[in-house]
Amino acid sequence: MRAISFLIPAFAGFLLAACQTASPPPAPAPEQAAPGVTPGTFRMPSGSGCSGEVERFQAVMDNDLATGHTTKGVHSRVSAEIANARSTCAAGNEAGAISQVRATKSRFGYP
Numbered sequence: 001m002r003a004i005s006f007l008i009p010a011f012a013g014f015l016l017a018a019c020q021t022a023s024p025p026p027a028p029a030p031e032q033a034a035p036g037v038t039p040g041t042f043r044m045p046s047g048s049g050c051s052g053e054v055e056r057f058q059a060v061m062d063n064d065l066a067t068g069h070t071t072k073g074v075h076s077r078v079s080a081e082i083a084n085a086r087s088t089c090a091a092g093n094e095a096g097a098i099s100q101v102r103a104t105k106s107r108f109g110y111p
Contacts, residue, residue, distance in 0.1 A: 050089035050097035058082050
């Protein structure tokens with residue numbers, strides 16, 4: 001009987017030691033971010049004036065599509081409006097292009 005009472009704590013200690021030596025599962029690779037999460041590799045475009053505004057909003061929209069925060073249909077409509085603002089900017093109408101970007105953001109619920 002004494003041998004059994006000695007073996008039970010030893011066996012329990014063995015089980016606990018086995019649990020503590022197990023390594024945690026590896027973290028997912030950065031390019032395999034969870035759905036709905038912006039990957040760590042995302043970089044907001046730099047630039048000033050209307051061209052910077054246009055490119056940053058397009059990057060946000062592309063990221064929202066890639067992460068599932070918007071649909072392809074909404075992305076296409078917003079991208080078409082961004083293309084109009086890009087053309088306005090290229091024509092030298094900075095204020096008009098920025099105004100178009102702001103109107104599109106407001107219409108689609110972007111700050």
